[in-house]
Amino acid sequence: MATSVVSIISTRSQYARIKTVLTALQESPEIDLRLVITGGTLVHRFGNLTETIESDDLEIEKKIHTLIEGDEPVTQAKTTGIGLVEFATALDEIDPDVVLMTGDRYETMASTLAASYLNVPVIHLEGGELTGSIDDKVRHATTKLADYHCVSTGRAERIVDELGEPADRIYRTGCPSIDICQQIEADGRTNYDPQQEYGGVGSTVDVSDEYIVVQYHPLPTEYETNYEKARTVLDAYAALDVQAFWFWPNMDAGTDQVSKAIREFREQNGSKQVRFFINLDPHDYLTVVRNSSCMVGNSSVGIRECSFFGVPTVNIGDRQHARERGQNVIDVECDRDEIVTAIETQLRHGRYPKSDLYGDGTAADQIATLIPNLDISLKGPMTTTALDGVTEGELLNHE
Amino acid sequence: MATSVVSIISTRSQYARIKTVLTALQESPEIDLRLVITGGTLVHRFGNLTETIESDDLEIEKKIHTLIEGDEPVTQAKTTGIGLVEFATALDEIDPDVVLMTGDRYETMASTLAASYLNVPVIHLEGGELTGSIDDKVRHATTKLADYHCVSTGRAERIVDELGEPADRIYRTGCPSIDICQQIEADGRTNYDPQQEYGGVGSTVDVSDEYIVVQYHPLPTEYETNYEKARTVLDAYAALDVQAFWFWPNMDAGTDQVSKAIREFREQNGSKQVRFFINLDPHDYLTVVRNSSCMVGNSSVGIRECSFFGVPTVNIGDRQHARERGQNVIDVECDRDEIVTAIETQLRHGRYPKSDLYGDGTAADQIATLIPNLDISLKGPMTTTALDGVTEGELLNHE
Amino acid sequence: MATSVVSIISTRSQYARIKTVLTALQESPEIDLRLVITGGTLVHRFGNLTETIESDDLEIEKKIHTLIEGDEPVTQAKTTGIGLVEFATALDEIDPDVVLMTGDRYETMASTLAASYLNVPVIHLEGGELTGSIDDKVRHATTKLADYHCVSTGRAERIVDELGEPADRIYRTGCPSIDICQQIEADGRTNYDPQQEYGGVGSTVDVSDEYIVVQYHPLPTEYETNYEKARTVLDAYAALDVQAFWFWPNMDAGTDQVSKAIREFREQNGSKQVRFFINLDPHDYLTVVRNSSCMVGNSSVGIRECSFFGVPTVNIGDRQHARERGQNVIDVECDRDEIVTAIETQLRHGRYPKSDLYGDGTAADQIATLIPNLDISLKGPMTTTALDGVTEGELLNHE
């Protein structure tokens, strides 16, 4: 009988990351995939994902609205809480063999907690990474709740192991988002123009000429300075003479400040040489990134996918602090002049060599092969790494 | 200015554990304690805790009902979710400097998550312990979310360290519940009779004669067999000729099965030599335990507090599996004959020597001294133990 | 194409009332019935309804836990809120043509509100009744939200009309619970003994001899006196010499007080001549009522079903105040002596003539015929009764 797998998707970037796995699971006769979409994926102003998913021939089992408005930390917590309430109902109804979660979003934590209470084993993707941000807390806590771990890098594998997870439940599959990168390299759409298909607003970018990609997200822990920082990035861009595709921020606390900065920039500068998009299909988005001359901002795409592509990255501020990175990244403070100089340096440098740091493009195949062969179970008590140095006597009765 | 501390209490056993700390914080001029009570503490059939807390001269800031009925894993998850929604509102309103949480209840996780999203540092008590049950997942995940750790035992200290928490944020204070044990030893109420004050139902126990204490909780992960197991414990007791105080189970999934078994036993056996209580004030409860000849069941009290008292314990089944234990514990399967034999052995053996395994009775003082002197902050990225073996090159750019 | 109908059931008494309709809808080829069960129907200590429903050959589409514990008004409000959140998700997923709701429970209001926001028309059963209790508020508010009304009595029909509902959307079908009474009369099980099948606790009742039925529910608005009132009813019974089947109360705020009184009574009086049941299948329950010599308490069954059966009723207190009643009812205050005298009077009197006050036993057939022929739509603005005396000039522009 097929193994039933629930996956809960709450943002378009999460979907982008995991898409190749979902497709591989859907195609596997040994897997019965049940997809639940929630959070920002259902909100039009963040780019409703429903149509994208359906055009990818994936079936949506449930749509669950959970996102509390308000652009403050308190609403993130409440969104997580509502998610937990409703995911519990959904998982209780579907009663899957296993839940597949990815990343470090608060909905990831909510889903993993719901599954834990329901005694449904959880496979967690992308555990063991470090970003230096508050997401680390959520990611490592999710690791401790999860039962199986498909990690991206060697360092991630070691960290999950050191967090005390059983070594035989950790798989280094690489990140599924690199699978898409691999396909994109194979596609070879070097002059792909997203403006025809997606519209967007602003100036028309000539994709046969040099352009950069900018994506700058708010920082939830510093949400009072998000407006100012977004302005700095915009001002840095204004000082350069290069075309850009600029992508709207995600929906973390602080997103409204970033959006406000963008809107004001547009009022004041008109379109300059920049075109703004809310979102693209993941494949198309990464194609645009792959063809760009530089990725700018604080998205993990600059660190992860761009290392595989060899696209130069200017990484701004602390959001990706401590994340493993390849040669392609220049790190800068959120300072106008630093940003300008770094972009200029990267444009002069051009492509870097490709790196397999985050995977070799086979993650989806590995995971789809792995799941039907797991003897799926809840993990037992923590008995390995964390107990090094704990003597037998401590585990048994003390004197 | 006083440090404002929110503590969220969701069960009477949690309250019992942390009571001396709350009292010490309330009395400290450097601390502004704000107490939130929730979950089972507000439900009459589990023994509404409001009056107990008020008679302990503690002020309750907020009462938040969160407990979804249903006696199934799904309702535990939903209770956690509702807690998260409402604790977020409460913490956002109170805006404390720090949140103090204890243990491994799902409400602990909800509170800690809420605090994390609100960027309020969390002090977690009783992290790093192992029970071998599903609670381990929640406890370790809570450790990863928390910012400071007051642990009970040496093994717990090592485990929190190995989970990658910064060594300078881990304090081995001992368990605050041992503080109460220390007071009880000082009180010397060796013939304390709870029946006068609390009533209870069943036979009258002569406290000047030998009696045992039984507390058997349901196992959420095996909730289908809870009825049968509770019957086994009751049958074992029926085979013995000893007085008993029997305490109603907590409200984990499965509690109704245990309650049903107890009710049927009472229908069939009448009162025998047993008196049933819903709950006692923690101090009185532990006095009864201290004066007993044997503690029977699967409560952690048998492992923790009884090791300090030297009271013999018969620990049934897996619920306390892997928890550190002293000489005073005999472990048995949930088998009628095994239980009978072990109780008889312990009654013959009598008192064990006292052990400081879980603390020396000064935890509350240590914590009340500690908090005002903390430079309270969110912890930074995980950089210590878990990164052993991670080379500098991995943290910086890869080649 | 079949009309899809969602019905949301939250208590066993609600299920009892509507059961014949559900069966008729399930059997109709023109109807696609989707049953959602929630609230107390999922809680074991109130008698989990799942098995009953399944043994009635009805399929359950969804189970949604919503009941917040706590035995206080605040938890009723919160239960309604959680219901609203989750019913919205459920109705959005099922996307029915119409929602069928019955009665005046808070879950009824939550379901009706959810349907209203989703623009799904609502058929409401049992509107327009008056009980004199706080339920009237909820019932009339539900009437104003609902789009179609199947009412039980002539007075109810007039009241719904006077509340301003369109006359062509009000149907006097009688109450579906009378359908069961009609079947019971046809069955003729005059010596039916529930003790074989359902167990229960207490004394064995000889059903070939005279017995009474007692069901006393808490009053949410007076929840501080519920314990005392339940004691009064129990004391009155203790003064009589007659067998009784006593049914556990519903789960309204205050239920724990009533339960506590019953438990204490049993501790003190032993079993006397009374047998206690948590719940019976509706059909069996009403058969027991039908065969009794007197119905005592404050259940609406004494007023409604007993009027059809002609069973004498002693109705205690205000809970059924203002509800339409037949000759069979004697109303008393919650006073020990009044209750005793009234029961003695009714036992002497014996059966009353049957009354069609609440229906003639054909409600289910009428409703199952009605629904497929409705041109289902949301009702328009209130334009009939309530506008009597509003001049044309007021509806158009004012001078």
Next chain:
Amino acid sequence: MATSVVSIISTRSQYARIKTVLTALQESPEIDLRLVITGGTLVHRFGNLTETIESDDLEIEKKIHTLIEGDEPVTQAKTTGIGLVEFATALDEIDPDVVLMTGDRYETMASTLAASYLNVPVIHLEGGELTGSIDDKVRHATTKLADYHCVSTGRAERIVDELGEPADRIYRTGCPSIDICQQIEADGRTNYDPQQEYGGVGSTVDVSDEYIVVQYHPLPTEYETNYEKARTVLDAYAALDVQAFWFWPNMDAGTDQVSKAIREFREQNGSKQVRFFINLDPHDYLTVVRNSSCMVGNSSVGIRECSFFGVPTVNIGDRQHARERGQNVIDVECDRDEIVTAIETQLRHGRYPKSDLYGDGTAADQIATLIPNLDISLKGPMTTTALDGVTEGELLNHE
């Protein structure tokens, strides 16, 4: 002792309506006002109300985030549910003597339901009105739950009476929003320019010259056509040669469609002669309306406040259908040519005579005097109007 009054505010228009009452209550020594703000009032993109309220010298007791994103009917229902959960907690904590609610928003219903379950009497403002939209359901249901009614018009008074509310609990105070209109007339700021203070985006409007005010809200029941209809209104405006202040829509389901239409219009037409505002302080907003030559759209302000001011109104579509209106209103379909013609007609006509239809500007004083003198209680069973024609025999026992 002062009467404690909780008022729960969920939108800026609701605040605008009730502001004079809140101020009068705050100033009354006999009243202890406790203000809770929620829903859209806490969301920056709808114009966070916190600062406005504080600059009005009103104290905010609690802020409760409830708004679920998603721009669909299902999210309105869920927002109501979360409101109900949290308002219950808040009212239980505050424990007021009475709750004061206004209007027909879903948060109004949630608050009123919460108060009803908690047995807190509710004073409802603006009951008994008819708009012909789905809001009627919610408004009349709220009336049935509320205990006291302060109504605006004579027709509203009759309708609340005909809905069966006790005549001695209905007060015709007029609408408090007319109090602001009265103050504005007294202020005489005939050349008030909001652009200095509030910024806004678009062209600069010369307020000494003729301008119109436009406010067009989405229709939740027709949310699929909201984009198209908003475009029609924008196109009609584009065909005229008149300055305009255009206000962003409220947050009903469909608001994103309207916003999208406005954004596209601005991309295509530039600023023309129009300036867009998110929101103004209520006093300033109504001053702008009062000084305008015509109010256009589907806001109730065109019907209510403008009747007092005598400002000509072009009312588009069904949103205000059946609402009582004065001479100043021309109703049109959402048709470009009809709108253009009607605006031209109104601009030619100029001011209408003032009308007291919705009040005379003394509502706040009346209500602040009324509350301390109420013998506050829950209303009894429905016994007046709705029982006309119910004979004594029906209320007593039936034969």
